[in-house]
Amino acid sequence: MPPAPVPTARATPATKSARTAATARPAPRARADLPLAAGPAGTTGPALAEGPAGAEPRDSLDARRDSLDERLERKARRRAEAAAGRREAAAVLSGRPMPSRSERAVELVAVAPAVFLGQFREALRAALHSLSNNRLRSLLTTVGIVVGVAAVIVLVALGNGMKAQFNDQFSKLANQITVTPVSGGVASGGVARRLTDQDVTALQDPRQAPDVASVSPSMTGSVTLTVGQVQERAGLVGATENYLELLDRKIAAGSWLTSAQIAGNERRAVLGQQAVALLWGPGADLGEVVGSTIRVSRSSFKVVGVLDSDGQDDNVVIVPFGTSRAYLVGNNAGEVDQIIVKSTSVDTVDRAAGEVTDVLDGRHYIKAAADRDFNVRSFTQLLNKSTQFINFLTMFIVAVAAISLLVGGIGVANIMLVSVTERTREIGIRKAVGAPRRAILRQFLSEAVMLTGLGGVIGVVIGVSVALAGGTMIPKWIPEFPTPVLTVAPVLVAFGVSLAIGVLAGGYPANRAARMRPIEALRFE
Template identity: 50%
Template sequence: MLGERDKPEARVGMHFQEALTIAARSMRANRLRSALTTLGIVIGVTAVIVLVGLGEGMKAGFNKSFGELATAITVDKVSGSVPGGGAPKELRDRDVEALLDKTEAPDIGAVIPVRIGDSIVQAGPGTQFRATVTGSTTNYLTVNNREMVLGEMFNEHQAQGNAKVVLLGPNPVANLYGGDAGKALGSTVRIDRASFKVIGILKSDGYSDDIALMPLGAARAFVVGGNDIISSMAVKAASVPQVPAALEQVNKVMDKQHNIKDTAKRDFKVTALQNQLDEINQFLSFLSMFIIAVAAISLIVGGIGVANIMLVSVTERTREIGIRKAIGARRSAIMKQFLIESTVLAAAGGFVGIILGSSITVAAGIIIPKVAPDFGTPTVSIVAIVVAIGVSLIIGLVAGGYPALRAARLQPIEALRFQ
């Protein structure tokens, strides 16, 4: 009978353990060389984990900041003439009322009319700014995902009474009050020929910072006129899954209101912001993948470094390989030794890179929300870690494959003669 040590599976285990021990001794004997060899893999794995974390945080921050807009649909009058000739009809209050009819549009949650015009805002002699006067309803900020720095939104009583109150965006505040929001709040400004009290200061949204927001009735009565004419409508679907149905209902109701028989000749334009948000998210994903691909180049460089060092190691240990083969070592044992050594080198680099990348990402998750709250909190991706481990092992196998094969093919006599 075969003893435990003579069984094939026992011999395989011993061979693997022996090869692992030899690989560990070789790495300890050349610590600096081993460390420098794994440096490229460490940098590559670290960069991939950190960039994946930053990319996920950026997308999460974007969705948090603009997620409310996913249910938003805008309705605007087409510019110029209608396809086929003729001037487009104005958007009017009756269009708003038609869209609020639940029998015709059950998936629409809210409709916000907006009346826009340019006017000079004066805070005192010699201080003036041309602002975008915007008249709307009390839920304008909610539907348009806008926030305030100071003050409060006008209420329903003020809206119904055409109260002469206004909320200023950051640009009017910067030009009229030197950027002092506290000084602007509660002051009186002159818009056109009427005086308005500043009751709120709006936070920047990056594209409509010239705004001077007031009740729709007040804007019509004292600044932009227009009776029942509106510039656009912000329609809010009841929920994100209901956006497609709401979009279809908006088109159907507006076609009926404007007597549109041919959809190609519509005098209005309906846009679902969800489509734009999806496109931006897709762009962010592509951008993250591109950056990660660039960072992964260092992994390739690291793999080349491992392959180079393994070839050097084969050359340095030619006589050792010859002795081992002369006393009966098989090709598979020699190959296994060098494959294990290259895999251990790459895996060690991957492990260090995972620790370093995860630590940097966690630190960024603590610091970034304090410095840039809108960016989003970076998070360590388990998928990125698993991929990093897999890639490191693959690099070790691939980079050590040729050197291991070259070592295994050495003839004992030639190897022993090598100087």
């Protein structure tokens, strides 16, 4: 019995066309317009970069890639516009019109903060992960920032303490005016007149000098002090009753000269701290010094008091004004070596100085400023110059401390460049899977700012702690040393500068990482 015939499928026009296409399709082959380059495991493929002789120039390949990117971007934009059109048409047909442009803008504004916070959290998480993988390197990088921020805070606090101590000591002398005679001749060639008791009387007249509160004449010179077999040189001041008030000096032991002692020209003396130390030795009992007898030049005086130290005029002996003339320097026809004037307030110092100048010009027949035979100097001028010097000194010290911040910023930039080089393949992978340039830029900027911000926080904690501890301990250990005065401004400025250094130091490495081409980054070894 013959075998049954095998049924065959009937060919249709579709299968015929498929067979025709399959048999007509050529085998894939390498493109002839690109040279072959050796790939992994000995394979070959079209070269996308510089190859052997005859390869297409690199600039031409870059231009073709850019053109391809532009075409893809235009195609994606057209798809998005078409999809938006379809959505609008569907909304109109269903009776739900699309929101207006302003409504969409409001929705975008409402969503933008959440999107920004999400991106920010992602960047911080990536930065923390990267820094935690290199703990020691990150710690050493922040040392410069920590030292710089702490140094700026502590040194500014010390400068503020110096300024505050200076103002406390000398602010009470801000309304003091000193009048002294000119030594030698005047500019016009005439003979200089000396200050006299009549000049003092004229300055005490409120009709001629209404802004002058008090006037104190004094005699000055140098004398020899003798106690037993000890002799020392000291400055002499013949003073009136209000002299101590005008100079803002205090009595450490004993009492000040009384009005009766000054009026009676009694031989009484008040010594400075340094004079006591020279005559009786360091650490002498001031109670025993008061009441003792000393020899001033050739006359014996009884010590009635000891001045508190002001750090300047401590090697001095003060006697009554009339006594100095009668026993030590002579009367000299009522001449006065110095006149100390105090204005009614700090605001009237300039007016009081002008009134003193006008009164003495009239009494000495002065017609031109160059012919004046006296000098009028307000203590405010000295205070301003001293304050200016302290400010310049503080600025110089802070500038020196800021150098460490600069060095720390250079260290951060160096470490970030090393990090970019080490993570080149990671950057290439991220960009190959679609990470935009701003994401790469944000990641490396976040790492740099986090490094400097962490250093700034630690530096602020250390600087504030040192300044507060110094303010508590320094008055106990070194009473003469200025106490640091901590303020908020240098703390905020130092921390803000540390963050700015992070942005500046991380800007170039981050931009370098963001501009890498994916294919170049992936080929980096």
